[in-house]
Amino acid sequence: MTAVAETPIAAPAPAAPPLPAVVGAGLRVPLVTGGGAEYADFDHAASAPCLAAVRDTLDAALPYYASVHRGAGFTSQVSTAAYERARRTVARFVGARDNDAVVFVRGTTDAFNLLARSVPDGCTVVVFAAEHHAALLPWQHRGSRAGRVVRLPLPDSPADAVAAARAALRAAPEGPRLLCVTAASNVTGEVWPVAELAAAAHDAGARIAVDAAQLVPHRAFSLAATGADYVAFSGHKVYAPFGSGALAGRTDWLRAAAPYLAGGGATGNVTDDDVRWNDLPARHEAGSPNVLGAVALAAACAELTRAGWDRLHTREQALLDRLRAGLAAVPGVHELRLWDARHPRVGIVSFVVDGVPAGLLAAALSAEYGIGVRDGLFCAHPFTRRLLPAGHDQAVRASLGLGTTTEHVDRLVGAVAELAARGPQWRYAEDDGRTVPVPDPRAFPVVGAE
Numbered sequence: 325m326t327a328v329a330e331t332p333i334a335a336p337a338p339a340a341p342p343l344p345a346v347v348g349a350g351l352r353v354p355l356v357t358g359g360g361a362e363y364a365d366f367d368h369a370a371s372a373p374c375l376a377a378v379r380d381t382l383d384a385a386l387p388y389y390a391s392v393h394r395g396a397g398f399t400s401q402v403s404t405a406a407y408e409r410a411r412r413t414v415a416r417f418v419g420a421r422d423n424d425a426v427v428f429v430r431g432t433t434d435a436f437n438l439l440a441r442s443v444p445d446g447c448t449v450v451v452f453a454a455e456h457h458a459a460l461l462p463w464q465h466r467g468s469r470a471g472r473v474v475r476l477p478l479p480d481s482p483a484d485a486v487a488a489a490r491a492a493l494r495a496a497p498e499g500p501r502l503l504c505v506t507a508a509s510n511v512t513g514e515v516w517p518v519a520e521l522a523a524a525a526h527d528a529g530a531r532i533a534v535d536a537a538q539l540v541p542h543r544a545f546s547l548a549a550t551g552a553d554y555v556a557f558s559g560h561k562v563y564a565p566f567g568s569g570a571l572a573g574r575t576d577w578l579r580a581a582a583p584y585l586a587g588g589g590a591t592g593n594v595t596d597d598d599v600r601w602n603d604l605p606a607r608h609e610a611g612s613p614n615v616l617g618a619v620a621l622a623a624a625c626a627e628l629t630r631a632g633w634d635r636l637h638t639r640e641q642a643l644l645d646r647l648r649a650g651l652a653a654v655p656g657v658h659e660l661r662l663w664d665a666r667h668p669r670v671g672i673v674s675f676v677v678d679g680v681p682a683g684l685l686a687a688a689l690s691a692e693y694g695i696g697v698r699d700g701l702f703c704a705h706p707f708t709r710r711l712l713p714a715g716h717d718q719a720v721r722a723s724l725g726l727g728t729t730t731e732h733v734d735r736l737v738g739a740v741a742e743l744a745a746r747g748p749q750w751r752y753a754e755d756d757g758r759t760v761p762v763p764d765p766r767a768f769p770v771v772g773a774e
């Protein structure tokens with residue numbers, strides 16, 4: 325009998341887990357020209373849609389929702405555990421060191437206002453002119469303990485950014501110093517050299533706070549790996565739009581600072597003439613915490629991590645390359661960027677179109693093509709103004725995310741090409757500073773209670 329050679333049967337490759345789904349995918353929206361289109365959401369950088377996994381987590385948490393920390397009831401204990409589990413999940417998400425604190429806040433703006441009130445008195449704060457207002461303004465606002473704010477001009481390259489930060493921090497008067505810098509620009513999507521900036525800050529005896537609002541929806545971030553001292557981000561930009569965000573980092577300044585808000589939760593004991601404030605993180609979380617916001621935020625962090633950053637990154641970069649190449653081929657389109665066109669960036673493209681004001685372009689994309697973009701100066705007025713080509717006073721921003729498809733990208737490029745070549749097909753007028761279609765026959769669904 326002839327021996328039959330046995331062919332090993334290859335085990336099927338494990339299927340990649342499905343990409344995180346977003347609530348509202350495939351939504352149809354009406355067009356002024358009649359009919360409708362699948363909504364193409366290119367405004368992820370402003371607020372990303374909710375992840376289905378976040379909604380499902382909230383559904384499961386809601387029956388147990390109760391006040392945290394002080395309740396003796398069963399649901400209070402479940403909610404307290406969920407809130408503190410969310411803190412640990414967020415800590416892992418930002419690569420926090422064992423002794424870092426995670427304070428739940430409302431978002432990145434709130435986080436930097438808290439940090440501005442927590443820096444030691446007289447601290448010199450160094451920022452670049454490229455910052456979002458949330459990272460630019462709190463240091464010079466009411467309540468900030470910063471003594472001096474140094475605003476650095478736009479650096480010509482990432483290496484110049486590092487050199488300029490190091491020089492400015494070294495030149496600062498004796499005393500505490502803090503560099504606050506974006507990890508990824510909300511205008512250009514360009515990724516800043518955070519680890520190098522952290523090293524430069526530490527060389528100069530300073531600390532660094534990182535605005536990761538636009539980075540963490542797209543890429544992993546780690547306090548431990550970058551050496552950064554603080555990081556802030558917002559839930560609604562990481563697909564968890566329930567009013568929560570986080571500030572994570574070193575405890576000493578936060579611990580020594582007066583509580584961000586005075587009230588219950590932040591207090592250990594109150595007598596007629598004395599208050600004993602709690603330690604971190606409760607110290608800065610006065611009032612009933614946003615438990616479900618924190619749970620939602622953690623669910624989004626877990627879901628993005630589960631999906632795998634490499635896979636998310638590869639997918640997004642393919643869409644981004646397609647969008648940038650498509651826009652670059654349209655006559656009259658100029659992309660806004662600070663650095664070389666090949667510099668790494670997240671899925672954000674801001675651009676202008678010669679002959680079509682940004683407000684009109686955005687209104688026509690929505691009304692005639694079912695495409696949602698953002699127009700204006702993107703809460704980074706000094707930066708965006710510096711990047712605008714002559715003859716333009718505002719730009720349009722298209723930002724990608726998990727809701728974006730190839731068809732959306734192709735539709736956006738095609739629509740921009742048509743609008744650049746022949747202008748809108750509908751009439752538009754100014755209304756309260758916005759460009760709107762006139763008339764606007766679209767039926768807007770009524771959402772929410774009166």
Ligand SMILES: Cc1ncc(COP(=O)(O)O)c(C=O)c1O
Nearest residue numbers: 431432433456458510537538558
């Ligand atoms: C880079 C950057 N930082 C901070 C913020 C402020 O975030 P929030 O509005 O959630 O406080 C934003 C929001 O657009 C942003 O893009």
